[in-house]
Amino acid sequence: MHKTIFIAQEGPANALALNKDYSRVVIAGRNVFKIFLIEEDEFVEFCNLRVGKNLNLNFSCNDVAWNSIDDHILATAATNGAVVVWNLNRPSRSKQEHVFIEHNRTVNKVSFNPVEPTWLISGSQDGTMRTFDLRTKTATNVFHSNTESVRDVQFNPNCHALFASVSENGNVQTWDMRKPDKCVLQFTAHSGPIFACDWHPESLWLATASRDKTIKVWDMSSSKPTMEQTINTIASVGRVKWRPQHKYHIASVALVVDCSVNVWDIRRPYIPYVAFTNHKDVATGIAWRGDPNVCLTTSRDCTLYQHVFKDATYPAAQVNPHALAVSPQGHIAFACKVTPSTVKGSKIQGILRRTTTSSEEFWQVSSTLNFLECTRNKDMNWLIQFAERYVLTGKPLGEICDHNSAVALSLGRFAVGMMWSMIKTLYAQDEEDGLNLSFPPIEEPMQSRSEETRLPKSSLKENGKSRSVESNSTDNKYRRKSNSDELEDSVGDFFFGDAEMDPLSMEFEINHLDGLITQDWTLQPEAFQLRQEIQDRSSPPEQFHDHDSPDGMEEEVSRINEKWKGLSVAETLVPKMWDEKYSVVSALKQHGTNGDVQTAVCILIALPPVRRQALLNLIDLHDQEVWLLAYISLLNQHQLFTHANEIIKLAWIPEVNQLNQQSTTVNISCNQCNKVIPQGTRLCGNCSSSVTCSVCHQVVDGAYVWCQGCMHGGHLLHMQTWLSKNTLCPAGCGHACEYT
Template identity: 50%
Template sequence: MTGTFYTTQEGPANALALNKDYSQVVIAGRNVFKVFNIKDDEFIEHCNLRVGKNLNLNFSCNDVAWNTIDDTVLATAATNGAVVVWNLNKQGRSKQDHVFNDHTRTVNKVNFHITEASLLISGSQDGTMKCFDLRIKEVVKTFLSNTESVRDVQFSPHNSHIFAAVSENGNVQLWDIRKPDRCVQAYTAHSGPIFACDWHPEMSWLATASRDKTIKVWDLSGNKPTLEHTIHTIASVGHVKWRPQRRYHLASCALVVDCSINVWDIRRPYIPFASFDEHKDVATGVAWKGDPHCFLSTSRDNTLYRHMFSDARRPATKANIQGISLNNKGDIIYACKTNTASILVNNKISGLIRKPSINSDNFHDASSSLHNFTNNKSVPNAFYKCATQYILQGKSLTEMCDHNANVAKSLGKNHVYVVWNIIKILYGNDVNTKINIHEDTLSNTNQNRGGLASNVDQLSTTYENVSIKDTDTPGGACSDDTENEENDGNYLSGLTNLTSYQPGALAPRGDFIFGENELDNEFDRMSSGIGLRVIPVQTNETQDWTLPTEAFPLRHELQDRSPPPEQFPNHISPEINDIQSAVAVEDQPSSLLSVTSIPKLLPWNPTPIIVESLKYHALISDVQTSVSILLVLGDYRPNYNVLDKATQEQWILGYLDQLARYRLWNIATEIIKLSWIPNINQLNQQSTTIHTCCGKCGKPLQRSGWLCDRCHITDTALCGVCHQVVKGLYVWCQGCSHGGHLKHVKQWITKNKYCPTGCGHACEYS
């Protein structure tokens, strides 16, 4: 037998079928309908069934089937809802034998019974399956699937009374052809529409192909279907066919993107066993020629191919056998290529080592050595605990920083603990006094209430820097510390009161007081520059502000008073050097000094330093800290001029990816909800719509979740247990479309097997 060959047609074919002895093939499509004889190295056209004067939509075919017993009988599924039977022995140019117009919408699939040549079954877009008897040319059975459309129907080779039907809602139904009133078994196989199915020729396995990019193999030998294997593909799967005489091999072709026909070994579901890349467009049908080494295919590129397995490409031989993986604890696992010969020698296995042939049916064998590197220094589950224990909303910034800092400290993340405390100091609102600093240096029009100047401790430090000690008292300090602390509050009330100030917070330390008038004037000048609001204290006019002499007990009587330090030549007071303007000392009693000038607080913005800290944590793969800080900052968050939007979005997406690895779906949802970036907020709105079905007719409820467009009933949202309207969480069965309150359904399923509505469906809660 020669290799691969093909023939080209005037239009694409949607399906193909082989006769019982595999000597002829029929292809059918919208504009092509031909029968070919299969020779060793070519296709020879036998007849063209698309002839005659009265061409109509009956010739536009979605599917074609060849009778399994009679080589002269064909059946096609037309796009106008007709099922057409063709007889190749009919005299004349037209071979059309009979047309069944019982479906109301497009017919997707037709299939002949395996042992009864007169029985033909069809599946339609109208959600029904019909069994035709070719002897009486009538519909003898109608099966209602309670779904929007039936995509494929296949008779079982193991039980002549059973056939399988797959639907666009992801359900698989098993029917007994003798009992059209109710399906034998139904289950949800995929999360998306199922486009094709195929029975295993030797075992009670059913392969299903879906738009969710998976092929699943179900074991139907027991009372409940069991998922045996799952194959992951790169595109939606449109067709599947088991390879004859090979138990674990399955051929598939995609609906979009992938033009190759892949043959899978279901035991290795992530890479095809063999691939055929001859088609230039997606394939539309596959049929094995009774031989495991030869099959036929059609495509949208207008070609019909015969493929030989000897010409297949083996993707496994090109696969990289080296890899590396990092888990959530910092452990590294590494696989590298090994020398097979040396391994065999070390294991004392002698003999000649031969590389398997590329044309053999054995899967490509490769050997790798595995190395595991454990990170013993990392704190186990530190990421998990931080994610679950951090508070990102609902409290003040100070409270959130304190809480998150304690969480980080308890996990040994001391550097993160320090960062949270710095954020609290710079942006926290635990101190009632606020100093607003404009971000002039960043050309930002918004006010930044943060900054080092917002911390009143800095203001207190400034007061301490301008304090002048009493030169009359030895040591320049009170000898009685207790008295000094008691008088601090009085000194403060003599200065000024900041808005909503708590007494004692700004009390200057040292044995001095400020003059009231001079300080008020300077505060007025300073507050006009930085936005500090000063409210004078209402005090008693008769209050004596003279410092009592008793507060400074003298050790001995001073006979000769030394001149002030300012009178010495070339002498500069250190206190004057520390401030921006000189302090004038008036001629007054030595126990009372005054300050006539206070240094201005220069504006300072900590945002650039915070941004650098966030970038540092992101650089060391700690995006959790960076994102958490950005969320806690809220309105104080750096704008896009300082930290660009793309960087912030990248950090959040990285954090969401890490949360997904830990299956922290609730935390990830909270992050998405709190995000300030529109692209992140929209993640929760993608692929979140699920169409429920009417419990009476099975039609999807597309416009609303409670009104059926077909039945026009409004009781679709009633609970099947309590028969009341469900408001809130609603749970339903994808098999029978009935549901109700989550609590009621859970209680019902624990004690009962079948649906509470009495429809007879065996519902499952998962």
């Protein structure tokens, strides 16, 4: 029975590899190169390969590979560009067999051919791949990828002459060892550098891992690869490895940020199927130990772990299967879990039916996504209704806000209605009452006390006793007077006695109250007579200093001075009131940003000038002008010219307020065809008739006046003379013309 075990090392390992019977594991890094026996409960160190007199860069490893047939042969990729072969059967202490110095830069990956144990391939930072023959100890072929660097090379387990390589430019290449001059296939798989790849042990799938935080599965069975699935992760992926005996499972480790080892089901790529969270730093290598439920990993935290599935965490079991989201447009999307339906059959079918595994149950769990679209009336009818029904001036602010809020609520614009209600709450009462709410200044009692303690000691000695007596007598007078006033003014529903008191019929006089005040109201110490006298055997009271004596008063004053010696108040603490202007301005800007310039403009117009100016000081002048011009433009587009002119007159910006006084044009229509006569001419462009006077029948070139009823007119002087003597139109149409 496998268990989760680990061992710590003196340095981090960059890679690991297992022998063919999975009983030993080798880890390699810049400062560590060891072989461990995998026992049932622990790792036992078998051999330390980092020994010798000259520990050069050949011992600094980026990758390590164990020959799958010859159990005593290992190969490492060194950071100095060397490919080193190690023989564990060497009798000497150093197990180094041969060093291939063919690459110019760091070697990133080494891999043995799964069928031919003497074939070794390497990928380097210099952009080349080289194959080596361990029998002749020579480099046989060179493959130029025409890229900056090769990060990983892997032999195809289904065709031992083919291998795949990935590079930092995001390209994937497949090569045939018999044709080193040109790659068989090349395509771009990722938008960033690819750090690792792995062939599927059962099918022609190739998994690639990239810095773009994705794992992609490619179908390489045809000349044009197709992407089968994409797994999105939270960090750049450094290593991937297919899980044996599970077609759809693949393990991955991150390059940064994520310290867990995740096993994914490519059919459910959104959440890991299993996660191992034992490492405290990012993992650097992963290998399966033959058993699909056991894997080994190395990490930058200088540990080697053996993980078992029974101790893993299942993220899907901790995820809420239900979700809800609301878009800014009001659309609602919600997901809910759907349990796979089980078909009930006969007992024989139930016996013969194969039980589903945990992996299949994970894949079968499904959820449904429902979408509710908020259908809104996209026409601008509400804008027209607001413009026609809003009240902006002529009434108190409270009535204006109530009316406009009711209009907004009746048209379904609840946010606008709440905005008007908020304006009423903040400003309407202040405007009606004319109140200026502010806190009274806070007195400083500590200052008066400190001044009293700073009095000369002699004055305290002389006046201390007389002042206390005087204050006592004053207090008694005040207390006596207040008690009498209280009894005189008090009116109650009943009094403590045998009968009720009528407050309207009974009258009190001061003389009667004097007798009540002087009466002894002391209660008896006991409710019944004691059988024997209680003797007081308590200890006598302590002897205190006489505070009225000069010595006692002097000690008291000195003690008070010492107590308040270091206490000082820099300034009066006044509670800070909430300033509503910033909240109102933020709400107005929100309406303006959402395109509802009508609400922002109308609220600013309805506010009193003082309140409006306080808000405008916090709003950029450009934004104010944009809101006004946009609202006026909307009104003109909907042919609400009267309302647009009203907004122009009520505008607080002079440039906007003068719009209706600039570029005003009056069009003249032809009295024959009613077409508009172009500016600068008296000739109609439609019927070629000119504007003539109905009295003198001459072309009018000057002041022209016409009747709005029959459209006939003429020279101003001629029409005045005619209408002073006649009431009907001079053109003979029979209309009774009226001029104002």
